[in-house]
Amino acid sequence: MKRKLTALAVLLGLGLAKLPLEEATTQHLRDRQLLSRPIDLSLRENLGQMGFAASLGGLRSLVASVTYLQAYSAFENVDWGKVDSLFQLTTRLQPGYAKYWEEAAWHMAYNAASNYLYHSNKPRAIRHQLTREHVQRGIDILDEGLRYSPKSGILWAKLGEIYARRGLNPLTEQFEELDSQKAGDCYLAAAENGALQVYERLGAYELVKTHDVRSHRRAYEVLMKNYQAGKKTPALIHNVKLLEERLSIPTAQRIPEADSMPGPQVPARR
């Protein structure tokens, strides 16, 4: 009996001694981003008891994969509400995985928005409203994803793409630039955070379209850096020439005329 009581005392002693150690280890691993925060209890209803228990039991990544597959299936069935809610679950389960945020935003801003615009029998005004709402939903998803992964190049690049390509023109019912300033900033942030270097040039091209002189100076710096690195593409040279005129760059500092060749006309906007 004495040893049983000793065993109980050992367990209680261990229990009390381990608590601060567990707390310190948890904090250390969270600081190192190795351990996620505990799952939000409000997800229980959406996941179901089994899914919730599994995600609590260390199978969060697997449960996220299952909800991702369900979202994919909903996408195949063109059920946008379900796609959105299932991707919400998926991204809540694995908020640090940028690809889930990117794909969720792509479904909303591209697939759902285009589907409502071109393949819906609803009245024109409703179609336009739904299209704009879904483009905005895509932006909101990426903004939220960037709160978890602010250094994700792919999320900045996708956000830039949406601002550069997903503005609805109600007259032509075509997509065009939504906000060149934001698109440029996002593309440049993408390039700074590990996305393809082409996004640096794309960001500068977007900034050229604005009316802001500071943005023009920034675009000029970026494009000249690329020019000096040997990237003398027609679009780059055309935009440099445009900026040389707008910023009144001294003749001695301008790029040689020999490099210049006809490029697309880029009107200034906003």
Place this chain on the structure above:
Amino acid sequence: MSTPTSTAPQSVRFQPFSIRRVWTLASATVTQLVRMKILAFLVLFCLIVVAAGFAFPVMNPEQQLKLLKDVSFGALQVFAIVIAVTATALLLPRDLEDRTLYTILAKPVPRFEYLLGKLLGVLLLIGGGLLVMDLVLSVVLWLRQNMVLDAAIAGLAHDHMDTPENIAAQQAAVAREGLTWGMHTGVIAIFLKAAVVAALALLISCFASSTLFTIVITFCFTIAGHGQQLFRDYFFHGNFSAFGEKLAGTVLAIICPDLGLFDIVENVLNGIYPKLADMGYLGGMGLLYVTGYMIAAHLLFVEKEL
């Protein structure tokens, strides 16, 4: 005249602790468990990995690889926990039933060596199983990674987009989701969690009345252990309101191990790899739990009437 030589057997001094005895017990335990066909799970795992690797060809390359890893690591975790609970729970009752326990303890084998040998045997089995499954996963993932990359580059070439920059980006994306050395640290974390659960199951089996009781109670502790962070939050920050909740939260925080600590796998699969110091933290916590539970198990087992 020849000198008389002693023909009497030399007395062997009894050693209070012998690593050889523990090893003998551990290897016998592994044999015993292998005969129970517990490793049939390995075949099932291989089927799951191959199915997950080739079941979703329509998804993008990175998602295909991520899904393969998620499913495989999920299966690894289930294998490790299920074996840790069931195999350990079966050991003592089976030895009693076979009367092997009496044969062993009739020899000069201290009871703590017996327990240590049993635990080591289970850990060897789990470790070996995880190693084989990790190897199978690595081979399938490597093959799938190459297939997926070839297909992606062929797709870029078809669209005349196969610039060096695009190819390099595709290679980097696939490599990020593919086979890496850091991925194996996730397997080590799974092993550490299984070791804690096995030690807990051994402790419970030292006072349990039946195998079923051990299995059910250990599973309950395992589930509660994954939510222990929530109970601990109460202990340090006091989030519960009712007295019953407070009491239950405190008790569970004290008696349950924090198994959620070892759940670094999901972030490892996302490319965040632990450093040696991080693994030291995890290993240290694992050792603390196992040592504590083994001391308590020994104290209970010494008094157990066999």
